[in-house]
Amino acid sequence: MSLVVTDQSIKEHIMMRKCLVTSILFLIISGTVFSQADTTKVQRVYTTQKVNFGETIVIDGLLTDLAWNSVPWASDFTVFDPNNGEKPSQSTKFKITYDEKFLYVGIRCYDSVPSKIEKRLARRDNFSGDWIEINIDSYNDKRTGFSFNVSAAGVKGDEFISQNGDFWDASWNPIWYTATQIDHEGWSAEMKIPFSQLKFGEQKEQIWGLQLNRRFFREEERSLWQPVSLDAPGWVSEFGVLRGLIDIQPQKQLEIQPFLVNQYDAYPSQAGNPFSDGSDYGLNVGLDAKIGLTNDLTLDLTVNPDFGQVDADPGAIALDGFQIFFEERRPFFIENKNIFDFEFADGNDNIFYSRRIGRSPQGFANSTETEFVDQPTNSTILGAAKFSGKTKNGWSLGLLESITGNMYADIEDLAGNERSELVEPLTNYIVGRVQKDFNERNSFIGGIFTATNRNIPDNLDFLRSSAYTGGVDFKHSWKNRNYYVEGNIVGSHITGSQQAIERTQNSITHLFQRVDASHVDVDPDRTSLTGSGGKLALGKAGGGNWRYDGGVIWRSPELELNDIGFLRQADEIKQTANVRRLFIKPTNFYRRANLGLSQYSTFDFDGNYNRIQYEFQGFINYKNNWWTEVGAAHKPRIFSNTVLRGGPRWRWSDENFAYLFFGSDSRKKMNFTLGYVNSQAAENNFSLKRYVFRLYYQPFDAFNLSISSEFEENPNKTQYVTETSFDGDARYITGNIDQKTFSTAIRFNYSINPNLSIQYYGEPFISRGTYTDFNYVNNPIAENLSERVTLFSENQISGSADTNNYLIDEDIDGAIDYQIENPNFSYVQFRSNLVLRWEYIPGSEIFLVWSQGVVGAGDPSETLGRNLDRQILGQKKDNTILLKATYRFIL
Template identity: 80%
Template sequence: MLNQLRLVSISLLISVSVYSQSDSTAIPKRTYKTKVLPSGELLEIDGLLNEKAWEVVPWEGDFTVFDPNNGEVPSQPTKFKITYDAKFLYVGVRCFDSVPANIERRLARRDNFAGDWIELNIDSYNDKRTGFSFNVSAAGVKGDEFISQNGNNWDASWNPIWYTATNIDELGWTAEMKIPFSQLKFGKKEEQIWGLQLNRRFFRAEERSLWQPMLRGAPGWVSEFGILRGLFNIQPQKQLEIQPFVVNQLDTYPSEARNPFRDGSDFRFNGGLDAKIGITNDLTLDLTVNPDFGQVDADPGAIALDGFQIFFEERRPFFIENKNIFDYEFADGNDNLFYSRRIGRSPQGFVVDEDAEFIDHPKNSTILGAAKFSGKTKNGWSLGLLESVTGNMFAEVLDTLGNGREELVEPLTNYLVGRVQKDFNERNSYVGGIFTATNRNLPDNLSFLRKSAYSGGLDFRHNWKERQYYLEGNFVGSHIMGSKVAITDTQRSITHLFQRVDADHVNVDTTRTSLTGTGGKLELGKAGGGSWRYNGGVIWRSPELELNDVGFLRQADEIKQYASIRRLFLKPTGFYRTAQVGLEQFTTYDFQGNYNRVQYEFQGFINYKNNWWTEAGAAHKPRIFSNTVLRGGPRWQWSEENFWFLFFGSDRRKKFNFTLGYVNSQAAEDNFSLKRYVFRCNYQPFDAFSLSISSEYEENPNKTQYVSESSFNGTARYITANIDQRTFNTAIRFNYSLNPNLSIQYYGEPFISRGTYTDFNYVNNSIAEKLDERITLYSDSQISKSQETGSYLIDENLNGNTDYEIADPDFSFVQFRSNLVMRWEYIPGSEIFLVWSQGVVGFGDPTETLGRNLDNQILGQKKDNTFLLKATYRFIL
């Protein structure tokens, strides 16, 4: 069956390749030739462009519309100049506007691209895959991003030091940029030849125009840049920056009687250092000592009843910058050999002591130091090396006699990640590799942790026919070592479940002290040219693959085949600006050969002429088997499922815009269902202030939600029940910008999820076609609830004795997190943060409504507060 599906996918790709429309003609590359500033000439960055020194180079213009009317003359013309001296690149831009009073000047914080703006993109590596982006709005708001993957990834965490100013006059608006060569990366040559693109947003018409013309269906972004020449004898500038910081922090919280660890407040003073050292102009060493991330937003609320770990995005600046170099997404979803949230994670140990009266358990592991060596050479080598050490973490314990002690809950741990890629075939292809290592200094009480874990991988991508077609793939391997307890726990974890009672290809071996696994992906597709896009491939994860020490792996033991095709409608009509429709299909198997899942999905998107939009989709899942639902029990069959979704929204340019969405999923026999209601809105009543709200309400009933496992007369009982789960969360953000460098931001999110269980049952035939054959409901005579313990007592054989108990699974989880941050960049690269954070986590009454629990547990509870003052100063040496 698997071989047949692979043949079908390959045949689909070949047939679409043959019958798709003919490839478009390549657009000739434009060239801008700059000149050096005359000796002694200076340019003041004030946005006026009135200095005589600008006359050394001529104006360049003739921009072309990219979106929506690709290839046409723009509504408003644009022209620019570029010059340079020994240390800086200077760019001047004139954005003409026939109605200057209507230029949109929305204030925002850095990297928020609102209103009219101009963007400069430079590919100083000239590798046609990576670039540096510098953006300034008509209001003077600065933005900068590192571009990778030929435009598929834009990293806004890159914050170089550069200078810009804008001015509005009777002709429109002007912008000046002064970019230090130390912030760009290039090799030593007599003449630098760089990729160049300028991109203007004309806000009123929502029109994008480019200096280098580019088709909407192009296979990438950086590869389509024009050429910048005339940069002679520039000496590479080695970057050397040191940024010390100091932090004052006060925590307040409800005090607990007699608990010395919760007396109502804590104060700490802390300091650390970040540094950026240019080893060469191409390669940079980043260092951090005792980093502090107190100004970073809290994670959103989440709860997972399926037992799997929850993936949270990285928010810490040190790990975000140059993240693209270290990424190794080898499969689908969030599976990655490097997941930086493992570094500084919550301690995994715990205190087991009946005499322990009070325990102060640390929330996160302390990062003693980290170093990151990264960059790309002129010969096409992309290099990354990250080393980090987290310290021993201790829980403080006070026993009933008043004696205090410390107990280790997280050991000294070393993390190492190495990444390399090499371009070849005129930058159209690359090969690469990655290696990771995690080593822990384990004492006896933490022997349940793995002592060491290693992973590695090889990847490649080959593009041809002007990058329109590609073949990419990777191979990964892992090897973990530890005590017999640690490796047994790994085998039994939900990622692996070697104890599955009906699995012939895996079993738990309690004598093992290591596991070795593999995984990978192979994909073929069309990425650009014409109106068709398609791909197909296969992914696998072997049963023993384990990456969760410094990577992220949700589930092993899977083989997945997939294929997709999309039709793009890129030429505007009187009805829409752009649209697309697509079909996707995938099937999954495990390594025993079980055919577990098949899914067919349709998706469509349309952006109307008035810039409103609609997105819709539907899917059919005729076969859904799972190896994980019963947590080590037999393979489980869900009833077949159909789902659909519909989202639509208004013009995002408007000062008030919104999105409404609805998701509906229904399984046969009412096995389970999902209804999700989504509302999002953004409101900017005046240029300096913006407010956004994102709310979701979800109902997720399920007649066979897993509860627990028991034993009856030597037979395993896998117990499920009908759950009525309801979840509500709202994320609120506002931003008030006094000027482009001084802003106040607020983030707050209440989250509540409530689940009540009824109709308890046990599994008798987990793969039966009909739901009533899969489970057997307990009768009223078999199940009762204890008034003393609250547990459910099961008398399955009705002999008057309790055969087993089920703990009451009802829950109501409530969480609130908020940050109020004042950020002032008082000089480029140096900042002051004033932060007030609030939070509360609790458990409500499952019998109450969501609204009442929200009121009691969030509005009616005293909250934990953190007040923080952080100051940094960036020395450029």
């Protein structure tokens, strides 16, 4: 990697080197000052025995079956939070036994006041009230585990744990059985976990990691069987040991889950449009399957998958031109997501972004004003297969392949003539992932490879025909995992027509057409691009009261991941440094707190020093469980290569921002969060004010309601509008935008029992922007705002009598030099789901869904409240009624 150095950038290169050297010295000094000696951890061991021949255990929560007598009780839990290491307020004990196919767990949670046991009903994976949880590291890799949780009300929870406890995947829904009972001593729970739902290798005696975690709700106290310090570097690595599982045979999982979906759509009809007569009906049949090739490696298959019951994406609008990242919600892609993840940089940058599979078609039909078009909203996934798992030897393996079909827009004219036009081609996606643990599971090294191949016809040759990415990552931990060094390097190679590659070079991610960039330029003859990126970081993750990290991230100008990955911006080098002080010993004032300082700076591959930021963060959880979060930052240098969309580098005025959030005790049946964010740039260049209100209310155990509302004001004197030309030169137009955005997400859940619930989600989203004081860029990197842009005078700008455009006579000679389309906007969206969910037997469900939605444009001259009334409350909405039934066969 080399940087192009010009006379003008020598000073910036020196500053860059100083920042990098400072970060390295910071880490070395911090490691010397704050390093801790190794601590001796006493690892507890529970030794189980097999159920006696002929004895059985009935899962009723009573713990009265004779089979329980063959194994001893284990107790002596210690407090994890808040008074770490002390004796708990209430005692807990458990037993574990097994037979050929199941692991059985019996737990007694004592409570001196049984009438005060909190037994809140909720949907699966909603951890409310008093609960008990068992975590099992059956891989014994000290990084991953399986979590099974049950509340005093009998509500199930289950999660797959990865990254040593940094990631808990609640989408993992294994088949297992549980029951609870409340009596005069407290409450008890029984669990029956099939070995087929756990992953382990074949050996004489299984040795697994084990942890039990109890939440005593009234005191918000967490107690553990295996003691763990609050300054521990992780979660799974701190588990105790389960022994005594002799000669259990790995169970090859075989599950087949067919489904049937009936869907009826009703929407406002459009006169004369044959594709919009007011209603549609569809019937869909598909199949999901899970096949255990071995006990620890699984093949997942899906044919004609349906994602109809998945929540809608939240409302969002971006004026900076960049794509918006949305979380994956589809179960097939979420399960074992940790194996396929390759977050190589920061933010959401990832080599694999599964939302690319089944994306909205990228092409549009060529139609006339007298033709009607039925444009598909998503690409159809014809089928997908995923091979994934982790072996007892520490190999994590993943291979995913998916095919999306040709997607056509149907077109019909007024005479009834019909035709179709391809808008998304047949596409094949492949992702391969491997990682290997070594050094007693303290280190790993891994790799990833992806391939996207499209069958491109002439009308879609603006799409890339193929895209390949690869990467290698590693992490090494030492001193009881308290210290680590990690890094990765990635590469990409894309091919396509000259049009496709030129389009890529001009995209917002790359902007090779930047007029002042000497290291990149648009080559219209190219048919491929090859780029690289990566990260190197080291830091302290545990031990004592200090945490710190620092490193370097880079993305070369030609790096491109967006065929099956996510990359916001290429051409960047970023240096980071962070330090935090933890206060983990409770006092009479707080339960825990932390303070942090962070700094980062960015450069591009032309040697430009673009940005530096210093930030302070603080958090405190008070003794009464209320909390406060506060932060502030200073940005003395902000340059951007993207603001002018291919124009010259742009300078923003210096910025300061601060935020304050506080909230009440989340255990209470009514609790709230209030938040305020304020950002101000020098010379009033731009500002941001965001107000946040969240309310949670549970009037009785079976019902809860939550409201999350945000209002944002974001004025900007130099919001980009368009590019035009004047006297043969490029002219970049900006304006003073007054933008206001409002959204409110409303959810309620009524649980008839742990397996039958009704849930509602609704969110109106409104964003309105009006522009005044149009101006053109004069000197984009001038320190003063008045020198950066020049306002149009009243003699230079006027409104068109025939169109909604602005007419510009820049040289005031009486002739119109160019026009600006009126950029005012008002975007309105409403999405809602009312879902009845019934898990009639474990793993098999029925969904009855009623969805409503409306998307449109409001009147920018009206207030947000008026647009809310007219475009959402007063608008006829699209309605969908969906019935989905699944049945899981376990063979």
